[in-house]
Amino acid sequence: MxxxxxxxxTDLLFFAALVSLGGLYLLLIxxxxxxxxxxxxxxxSGQEFxxxxxxxxIRYSIWLTLITCTISALxxxxxxxxxxxxxxxxxxxxxxxxxxxxxxxxVLPPLVVGLSLLILFNKMPPEFLGLGSLEDIIRKFFGxxxxxxxxxxxxxxxxxxxxxxxAVRTMRNTFDQISPRTEQVARTLGCSRGRAFFSVxxxxxxxxxxxxxxxxxxxxxxxxxxxxxxxxxxxxxxEVLSSTVFLEISIGNLEGAVMVSLLMVTIAIIVLVAVRAxxxxxxxxxxx
Amino acid sequence: MIEVENLSIKAGDFRLExxxxxxxxxxxxxxxxxxxxxxxxxxxxxxxxxxxxxGTIRLDGIDMTRMPPSRRGIGFVPQxxxxxxxxxxxxxxxxxPKVHRWKKEKITERVxxxxxxxxxxxxxxxxxxxxxxxxxxxxxxxxxxxxxxxxICLDExxxxxxxxxxxxxxxxxKRLVTDHGITVLHITHSHAEAESVADRIFLLENGKLRPE
Numbered sequence: 090m091x092x093x094x095x096x097x098x099t100d101l102l103f104f105a106a107l108v109s110l111g112g113l114y115l116l117l118i119x120x121x122x123x124x125x126x127x128x129x130x131x132x133x134s135g136q137e138f139x140x141x142x143x144x145x146x147i148r149y150s151i152w153l154t155l156i157t158c159t160i161s162a163l164x165x166x167x168x169x170x171x172x173x174x175x176x177x178x179x180x181x182x183x184x185x186x187x188x189x190x191x192x193x194x195x196v197l198p199p200l201v202v203g204l205s206l207l208i209l210f211n212k213m214p215p216e217f218l219g220l221g222s223l224e225d226i227i228r229k230f231f232g233x234x235x236x237x238x239x240x241x242x243x244x245x246x247x248x249x250x251x252x253x254x255x256a257v258r259t260m261r262n263t264f265d266q267i268s269p270r271t272e273q274v275a276r277t278l279g280c281s282r283g284r285a286f287f288s289v290x291x292x293x294x295x296x297x298x299x300x301x302x303x304x305x306x307x308x309x310x311x312x313x314x315x316x317x318x319x320x321x322x323x324x325x326x327x328e329v330l331s332s333t334v335f336l337e338i339s340i341g342n343l344e345g346a347v348m349v350s351l352l353m354v355t356i357a358i359i360v361l362v363a364v365r366a367x368x369x370x371x372x373x374x375x376x377x
Numbered sequence: 378m379i380e381v382e383n384l385s386i387k388a389g390d391f392r393l394e395x396x397x398x399x400x401x402x403x404x405x406x407x408x409x410x411x412x413x414x415x416x417x418x419x420x421x422x423x424x425x426x427x428x429x430x431x432g433t434i435r436l437d438g439i440d441m442t443r444m445p446p447s448r449r450g451i452g453f454v455p456q457x458x459x460x461x462x463x464x465x466x467x468x469x470x471x472x473x474p475k476v477h478r479w480k481k482e483k484i485t486e487r488v489x490x491x492x493x494x495x496x497x498x499x500x501x502x503x504x505x506x507x508x509x510x511x512x513x514x515x516x517x518x519x520x521x522x523x524x525x526x527x528x529i530c531l532d533e534x535x536x537x538x539x540x541x542x543x544x545x546x547x548x549x550x551k552r553l554v555t556d557h558g559i560t561v562l563h564i565t566h567s568h569a570e571a572e573s574v575a576d577r578i579f580l581l582e583n584g585k586l587r588p589e
Contacts, residue, residue, distance in 0.1 A: 280447055
């Protein structure tokens with residue numbers, strides 16, 4: 090890089106264009122964060138922030154966010170690892186179509202995901218079958234108080250339905266980068282397909298798994314549209330941090346919304362830094 | 378002993394038909410041919426990694442044509458070694474014996490024995506990152522030989538090595554397989570390499586195999 094900068098005016102122009110165009114996005118992110126911090130710094134006192142953290146509803150929202158995001162991320166990995174592996178290693182009829190279907194939650198407007206979940210659980214199977222809705226079936230099996238819509242399971246399903254798509258994409262790319270030869274060698278050494286997968290492929294893909302898990306977790310935390318429609322934003326029941334921001338804005342409490350936003354940014358940064366640090370530690374272990 | 382009779386393999390548009398050859402027990406056979414002519418495909422079929430559409434593969438008289446790779450007992454050394462990036466050299470050498478449920482003491486003994494034979498004792502605690510081409514191939518060879526297979530398949534194991542390492546590895550492989558009476562199928566596109574190790578050479582040309 091250093092040499093390239095010294096190798097002529099054209100190179101300098103090229104790198105200047107790269108840095109300025111690429112840097113624009115970085116600048117936008119930093120500007121948004123700065124705006125939040127500046128607004129909080131000029132409009133909110135430290136005491137108000139402490140009071141916010143002591144607020145019963147906010148504390149519930151923080152805990153519900155941490156728990157539901159963790160469950161969603163684990164469920165996403167549970168699905169993404171096998172799905173990514175199948176898509177990466179096997180050729181089969183309809184693969185292109187399945188691949189495209191798995192991307193639908195990424196491209197669909199979030200509200201549509203929520204609406205689809207709402208219809209699926211409350212209007213399916215079709216009435217003429219006489220089975221009742223999925224919600225009715227769940228209540229039949231788990232009791233009259235059980236159910237999904239407008240309850241905590243709806244929060245998890247709403248988060249999972251979007252974050253899992255990102256995890257599947259990440260895992261597929263991860264397995265694409267691991268040569269199938271590694272598991273083939275393991276199979277010639279006496280491993281079944283399953284054993285080769287668990288003893289060779291999974292350890293080789295730890296980095297992708299941690300990236301997919303982090304991505305799923307942070308996506309789940311940022312999810313709002315599907316939660317709003319499918320789980321609603323019921324204070325003290327289905328309220329997660331993203332819905333808290335919405336609730337605070339809707340009652341005109343911009344300060345509260347900004348404080349919760351900053352809290353979310355802090356949590357996201359802690360998670361990202363912790364995972365990166367763990368990643369680095371693992372990578373260091375590979376070099377020894 | 379490797380016996381391949383009238384083997385047919387189809388992979389996409391690529392097709393090989395009527396492939397027959399034989400390498401006697403303890404023999405060193407080299408399969409030669411241009412890049413992309415199907416040498417590796419034949420080797421994969423023998424190892425059980427590629428499905429065959431016809432013909433038979435027998436190892437020491439036993440029909441292995443439809444047997445999974447895990448039950449064939451063939452040591453496989455891929456072109457670039459294909460080491461497991463998360464495992465140490467010691468774990469590589471112990472991998473096969475562990476899968477075959479050898480006793481712990483027997484595994485430790487075998488690892489030491491192999492490391493001595495291959496001259497990689499000082500590398501036992503290292504991971505693949507940073508190993509030289511020759512070191513990687515030694516580890517891959519050791520991993521394949523660990524469970525004492527009667528047959529090993531080497532897929533261009535020396536193609537990426539410099540001249541000195543190439544000569545060292547050639548004599549090492551030759552010594553090891555002679556000492557242990559292992560039957561070898563070795564793939565290469567180099568005449569010089571084939572002549573330096575082979576008892577018999579087969580040439581794969583236009584989808585047909587002929588002895589040279």
